Amino acid sequence: MLWISIDRTSTVPLIRQIYLQLRDRILKGELPAGCRLPASRELAAELKVSRNVVLEAYDQLTAEGYLEGRTGSGTYVAQGASWQRNPTPFPTASHLTTTPDDLIDFRSGIPALDRFPKKQWGQLAKMICLETSPDSFGYGAPEGCIELRSTLSHYILRTRGVHCHPDQLIITTGAAQAFSLIGRLLLSPGDTLVLEDPTTPEIREIFAVFDVEICSVPVDDRGLQTHALPTHPSPRFILITPSHQFPLGSVLTIQRRIELLQFARSTQCWIVEDDYDSEFRYEGTPVSSLQGLDPDRVIYIGTFSKNLSPALRLGYLVLPVPLIEPCRRIKRLTDLHTSVFDQLTLARFIQTGLLDRHINQMKKLYRQRRNTLKQGLATHFSEQVKILGDSTGLHLVAAFTKTQFTSDVLQRIAQQHVRVYPVSNYTNLQNSYQHEIVLGYANLSVTEIEIGLQRLKQVLI
Numbered sequence: 001m002l003w004i005s006i007d008r009t010s011t012v013p014l015i016r017q018i019y020l021q022l023r024d025r026i027l028k029g030e031l032p033a034g035c036r037l038p039a040s041r042e043l044a045a046e047l048k049v050s051r052n053v054v055l056e057a058y059d060q061l062t063a064e065g066y067l068e069g070r071t072g073s074g075t076y077v078a079q080g081a082s083w084q085r086n087p088t089p090f091p092t093a094s095h096l097t098t099t100p101d102d103l104i105d106f107r108s109g110i111p112a113l114d115r116f117p118k119k120q121w122g123q124l125a126k127m128i129c130l131e132t133s134p135d136s137f138g139y140g141a142p143e144g145c146i147e148l149r150s151t152l153s154h155y156i157l158r159t160r161g162v163h164c165h166p167d168q169l170i171i172t173t174g175a176a177q178a179f180s181l182i183g184r185l186l187l188s189p190g191d192t193l194v195l196e197d198p199t200t201p202e203i204r205e206i207f208a209v210f211d212v213e214i215c216s217v218p219v220d221d222r223g224l225q226t227h228a229l230p231t232h233p234s235p236r237f238i239l240i241t242p243s244h245q246f247p248l249g250s251v252l253t254i255q256r257r258i259e260l261l262q263f264a265r266s267t268q269c270w271i272v273e274d275d276y277d278s279e280f281r282y283e284g285t286p287v288s289s290l291q292g293l294d295p296d297r298v299i300y301i302g303t304f305s306k307n308l309s310p311a312l313r314l315g316y317l318v319l320p321v322p323l324i325e326p327c328r329r330i331k332r333l334t335d336l337h338t339s340v341f342d343q344l345t346l347a348r349f350i351q352t353g354l355l356d357r358h359i360n361q362m363k364k365l366y367r368q369r370r371n372t373l374k375q376g377l378a379t380h381f382s383e384q385v386k387i388l389g390d391s392t393g394l395h396l397v398a399a400f401t402k403t404q405f406t407s408d409v410l411q412r413i414a415q416q417h418v419r420v421y422p423v424s425n426y427t428n429l430q431n432s433y434q435h436e437i438v439l440g441y442a443n444l445s446v447t448e449i450e451i452g453l454q455r456l457k458q459v460l461i
């Protein structure tokens, strides 16, 4: 007789209990192919359930291919239904990294997460969900909602000097998706592309999957060294952060901007401008976009990860006209489109002036945090430290003349429950940037910055 246990106190229906136990034993091979099951009447009597319960469980297993009925002779386990699983053991806690509660993490590019305008965003999101037409609950356009694209085209002209028609915009799931779309749009195996050095390792990884030659061109305090651009073979595109080089923070000078555009024209290559955090400029006049100088040659990428929240996953591409249709097609094939409701909420957030207000408030806050960091570095390390790239953005670079950030030094810093990010992690150049670390400050309070610096001092002095 077949061993099946029935739990009458369970919330799981009887049919489901029988079905699951039989399925499990067939999968494990305990009921092998060809094994005859008891007649439904017999099993029902033994389990003290109605015959229909057993019949329904058998029917379900037959429909899924576990059982087969042979006319006049009964119900049998079907061939090929056993499956030995080898589950991968889940790593025990000792394999997982733990984060100390009092960790001071100077990670770059994270805005003040506790200042996200939850109330305003939430109210707008609710209003849009209740007010919007039924159409908005269907599939949207791959390039994004016209409400957002139209609002954004005015916004980026006003704030960044980016010139575009709304149809040149594609709303993306963050800048990260914009990079992937550009890779699919422009790259073929064997092509060359230019990245700045240093740059984020993630960007290198995104493009490396396209089986291309990545040429790293060094930067200095005037931005990308345009004289070092490769001409043979000429690159498919040059990806650059001209308003705030990541991570060193230099601004590409107008002379180099012009050299870069001339190079791109003469070699017929594209320029991809990653404008990730330039709204936060604390000193000097705002730096306009490169796109504004040559909208036909420059692909512009913007993101709301730094001025609002990285969790939103909202960014955009501004494309020269010939690239619009092919890029829309790739976006459609990638994920159809970015969330309509988030786009509509963002459009309203910009239209009502809330984005401007939030950026202004954050600018004041970040300036104060940046000043605390700069003053603290000067107080604790005086001549031993030089600060770079602090006029814009959410991070700065500190160069310590007497310290090399070896793995041993970084480990000792980590033991103090502080995390810093050596610039050497961002470069392909051997033995360079040994003395520099990136310090993100936007998501740390003034007190946290001060404590972090005191702990750093214990290791470095």
Ligand SMILES: Cc1ncc(COP(=O)(O)O)c(C=O)c1O
Binding pocket: 109, 173, 174, 175, 176, 177, 200, 241, 246, 274, 276, 303, 304, 305, 310, 314, 315
């Ligand atoms: C250089 C650079 N560009 C852009 C981004 C923004 O990426 P996303 O919009 O996907 O969050 C980042 C993220 O940290 C970055 O480091």
